Amino acid sequence: MMERDARLQKILGDLSPETQAIRTGSTRSHEREHSEPLYATSSFVFPNAETMADAFVNDSGLSIYARVDNPTVDAFCQRLAVLEGAEACEATASGMGAILATLMAHCQAGDRIVLSTGVFGATLTLLQKFFVKYGLTVDLVDPTDLDAWQAALSRPARLAYCETPSNPTIAIVDVETVSSLCRANETLCVVDNCFMTPALQTPLALGADLIIHSATKYLDGQGRVLGGAVCGSAALIEPITRFIRSGGVTMSAFNAWVFLKGLETLDLRMRAHSENALSLANWLEEQPQVAQVNYAGLDSHPDRALIARQAKAGGGVLSFTLTTETREAAWAFLDATCLMSLTANLGDVKTTVCHPATSTHGRLEAADRIQMGVHEHLIRIAVGLEALEDLKADCLRGFAAIPH
Numbered sequence: 001m002m003e004r005d006a007r008l009q010k011i012l013g014d015l016s017p018e019t020q021a022i023r024t025g026s027t028r029s030h031e032r033e034h035s036e037p038l039y040a041t042s043s044f045v046f047p048n049a050e051t052m053a054d055a056f057v058n059d060s061g062l063s064i065y066a067r068v069d070n071p072t073v074d075a076f077c078q079r080l081a082v083l084e085g086a087e088a089c090e091a092t093a094s095g096m097g098a099i100l101a102t103l104m105a106h107c108q109a110g111d112r113i114v115l116s117t118g119v120f121g122a123t124l125t126l127l128q129k130f131f132v133k134y135g136l137t138v139d140l141v142d143p144t145d146l147d148a149w150q151a152a153l154s155r156p157a158r159l160a161y162c163e164t165p166s167n168p169t170i171a172i173v174d175v176e177t178v179s180s181l182c183r184a185n186e187t188l189c190v191v192d193n194c195f196m197t198p199a200l201q202t203p204l205a206l207g208a209d210l211i212i213h214s215a216t217k218y219l220d221g222q223g224r225v226l227g228g229a230v231c232g233s234a235a236l237i238e239p240i241t242r243f244i245r246s247g248g249v250t251m252s253a254f255n256a257w258v259f260l261k262g263l264e265t266l267d268l269r270m271r272a273h274s275e276n277a278l279s280l281a282n283w284l285e286e287q288p289q290v291a292q293v294n295y296a297g298l299d300s301h302p303d304r305a306l307i308a309r310q311a312k313a314g315g316g317v318l319s320f321t322l323t324t325e326t327r328e329a330a331w332a333f334l335d336a337t338c339l340m341s342l343t344a345n346l347g348d349v350k351t352t353v354c355h356p357a358t359s360t361h362g363r364l365e366a367a368d369r370i371q372m373g374v375h376e377h378l379i380r381i382a383v384g385l386e387a388l389e390d391l392k393a394d395c396l397r398g399f400a401a402i403p404h
């Protein structure tokens with residue numbers, strides 16, 4: 001390590017989060033590169049048999065095989081851990097891989113899981129269709145109903161799982177209260193922080209135990225690669241690491257390198273996404289075709305005070321219902337737009353739009369969808385960084401196409 005790099009390492013922990021997002025995890029190789037090196041290799045060589053044995057048997061810390069560790073992936077983990085205020089972080093092949101690894105590592109047959117209804121469709125499917133086959137029970141709670149959380153967490157549960165804001169209805173979970181209810185019964189409190197990212201919200205500081213990320217979203221920021229991560233204490237991450245090494249849901253080095261670069265601009269992007277989304281949400285509230293706008297930065301949000309306590313800004317995702325309460329109206333809106341990309345991903349500098357009832361949440365039972373507020377006339381927009389005026393014009397194309 002160069003002498004000036006060593007000096008930086010000593011002071012890095014005292015620098016601001018924006019600086020740490022750019023500088024943490026950089027270990028320059030002997031080539032003196034400026035951008036972080038990408039270790040595109042499936043295994044690592046040893047100078048002799050004794051060193052190899054030491055790595056395999058005594059865990060000496062030398063990289064062995066890319067399913068087990070890779071310096072580029074480690075650099076991403078260090079950077080994200082610092083941002084989340086976590087002792088440790090593990091990276092996975094996708095956000096769902098992070099959720100799978102967390103459940104596999106921390107749950108067993110007979111355990112009870114308390115699950116917010118306001119979570120990503122595949123999370124519900126993973127627990128309700130797969131984990132229940134192996135003897136776990138899943139109890140659903142409304143994300144905003146603290147009495148329901150209290151009742152559900154007054155009985156033993158291994159783990160409580162929520163997302164805040166929720167997708168796509170932007171319901172807010174009171175993380176401080178839910179995590180204190182969890183602590184009283186030794187229940188792990190797991191929060192999916194995908195929508196806000198640590199640039200806007202750090203649930204560990206509010207008492208949560210583990211943070212889940214779909215890095216695919218804002219951590220990348222430009223819709224290029226899939227990835228996931230879990231952050232928490234070293235003791236809680238260790239069994240997750242062991243599962244990932246055996247289960248193989250490992251993040252690729254190339255994807256980790258993309259996320260490393262994404263984290264460097266995360267703070268700037270999240271502020272810009274939030275600004276654009278707030279302006280669009282305010283404007284949408286004034287449109288005659290719109291019944292209700294759900295956005296975590298709006299004064300009209302029912303949990304405005306809670307959001308102000310938990311997060312620095314509202315993030316990039318909003319949803320709204322149309323006054324014409326039909327699928328036909330929602331599809332007409334989508335089909336008439338052309339700037340916003342018709343795609344289910346979010347967290348991209350390109351604005352994306354979708355109809356959750358027939359896409360992200362299309363495989364759920366209709367009754368479950370309705371209970372979650374995913375109505376036929378609900379549209380989700382993940383606001384990107386294009387000019388606001390162009391986004392408004394695209395929405396106007398959509399509104400004009402809605403049949404009377």
Ligand SMILES: Cc1ncc(COP(=O)(O)O)c(C=O)c1O
Nearest residue numbers: 094095096120192194214216227
């Ligand atoms: C909130 C949330 N969590 C988890 C996931 C799953 O992430 P991935 O698609 O990277 O597996 C998604 C995906 O859209 C999501 O929106």
